[in-house]
Amino acid sequence: MRTRLLTALAGSxxxxxxxxxxxxxxxxxxxxxxxxxxxxxxWPVGAGWLDGGRTIALVTWGSSSCVPAVNETHLDGSAxxxxxxxxxPGPCTDDLVARALEVPTPQGVDPADGLQLRVSLGETxxxxxxxxxxGGQVEEFAPAATWVGDRTIALRTWGSSSCxxxxxxxxxxSPASVVVGFAMLDADRVCTTDMAPQLTLVQLDPDAVVDxxxxxxxxxxGSGETVPIR
Numbered sequence: 739m740r741t742r743l744l745t746a747l748a749g750s751x752x753x754x755x756x757x758x759x760x761x762x763x764x765x766x767x768x769x770x771x772x773x774x775x776x777x778x779x780x781w782p783v784g785a786g787w788l789d790g791g792r793t794i795a796l797v798t799w800g801s802s803s804c805v806p807a808v809n810e811t812h813l814d815g816s817a818x819x820x821x822x823x824x825x826x827p828g829p830c831t832d833d834l835v836a837r838a839l840e841v842p843t844p845q846g847v848d849p850a851d852g853l854q855l856r857v858s859l860g861e862t863x864x865x866x867x868x869x870x871x872x873g874g875q876v877e878e879f880a881p882a883a884t885w886v887g888d889r890t891i892a893l894r895t896w897g898s899s900s901c902x903x904x905x906x907x908x909x910x911x912s913p914a915s916v917v918v919g920f921a922m923l924d925a926d927r928v929c930t931t932d933m934a935p936q937l938t939l940v941q942l943d944p945d946a947v948v949d950x951x952x953x954x955x956x957x958x959x960g961s962g963e964t965v966p967i968r
Contacts, residue, residue, distance in 0.1 A: 781798070781799075781859075781862045781863070781864050782798070782799045782864075783796070783797065783798050783799075783855075783857050783864040783866050784796075784797040784866070784886035784887040784890060785797070785855055785857075785866045785868050785886060786868070786884030786885050786886045786892060786968070787843075787849055787868065787871040787873065787884055787968060788840065788882045788884050788892065788894050788968075789876050789882050789894065790871075790873070790874070790875045790876035790882070791843060791849030791850075791871040791873075792842070792843055792876075793840050793841065793842050793843060793894075794840070794841050794842075794843055794853075794855070794868065795838060795839075795840055795884055795886050795892035795894065795937060796820065796838070796839045796840070796841055796855075796857065796886075797836050797837065797838050797839070797886045797887065797890065797892065797939065798822070798836075798837050798839075798857070798859070799834055799835065799836055799837070800834065800835070800837060801830035801831050801832070801833060801834075801835075802831055802833050802835040802837075803829075803830050803831040804824060804825050804828075804830035804831075805825065805837045806822040806823060806824050806825075806837065806839070806859050807822065807823055807825075807839070808820065808821075808822060808823075808839055808841055809821045809822055809823040811841055811842075811844070812844075813844050813846075813847075814856070816854060817854045817855070817856045817865075818844055818847065818853055818854065818855050818856070819855075819856045819858070820841055820855060820856070820857045820858070821858050821859075822839075822857065822858065822859040823859075824859060824860065836887075836890055836939050836941070838886075838892055838937045838938075838939050839937070840894065840935060840937050849870070849871035850870050850871055850872065851870060852867070852868055852869050852870040852871075853868040854866070854867055854868070855867075855868055871968070873966070873968035879896050879933070880965075881893065881894060881895045881896070881956075881963055881965050882894050882965060882968065883954045883965050883966070883967045883968065884967065884968045885950065885967060885968075886939075889941060889942040889943070889944060889946060890939060890940070890941055890942070891916070891939070891940040891942070891954060891967055892937060892938070892939055892940075893918070893937070893938045893939075893940055893954060893956060893965075894935055894936065894937050894938075895935075895936045895938065895956075896933055896934065896935060896936065897933065897934070897936050898929035898930050898931065898932060898933075898934070899930055899932050899934035899936075900928075900929050900930040901923060901927065901929035901930075902936045902938065903920045903921075903936060903938050903956075904920060904921045904938075905918055905919070905920065905921070905938060905939075905940060906919050906920060906921035907919040908940055908941070908942065910942065910943075910946045910947070910948055913947050913948055913949045913952065914949050914951075914952045914953065915952060915953055915955065916940070916942070916948060916952055916953070916954045916955070916967070917954075917955045917956075918940055918954060918955070918956040919956075919957070919958065920956065920957060920958050920962075921958075922958055940954070950967070951966065951967070952966075952967050953965065953966050953967065954966075954967050
């Protein structure tokens, strides 16, 4: 079973999560994860714990050429408020793709208690209930993966900030195993020698059957490391 990273998601049910996080319905009662031929879903937002609960993978869906960035974060009572900012004004492509961000877990928050996120971008906002983390510890600089949608996985690796991994192929070998092959870099590409977090989104086919506690194997041509999807 094969798929591609960042496929168009219009009309897909990608943010109604049973074990991670999901956006709450819109004020008019529309389910943000529901498909409809007559109405667009509310602003979809997904989230999951990374790095043993030390950070949060945050995913929004929108134009691939107008990607938001984190503007500021703060705690408002029991809610963790994440305010995003859009790019400089200009035309945006009329597509719908997943865009990944990573934010540190607020100091004093215990991931084992779960967390309510309030994500906003301009006049648009969504509430996300992040379930309690029970995935165990993750060593520093170790890779980590988390569900951020019914068919979307966020994989955090470490490497050059100027040469992030690119997904070339994804296979569901069994309900317990997802294999991701990274594309090889061009031989003449120059990469910085820093060590930075790299957040990669993996999209599964709509008919993929994958356990929530499956493992993710990744590397060039799918060979390399294997991590649990927390």
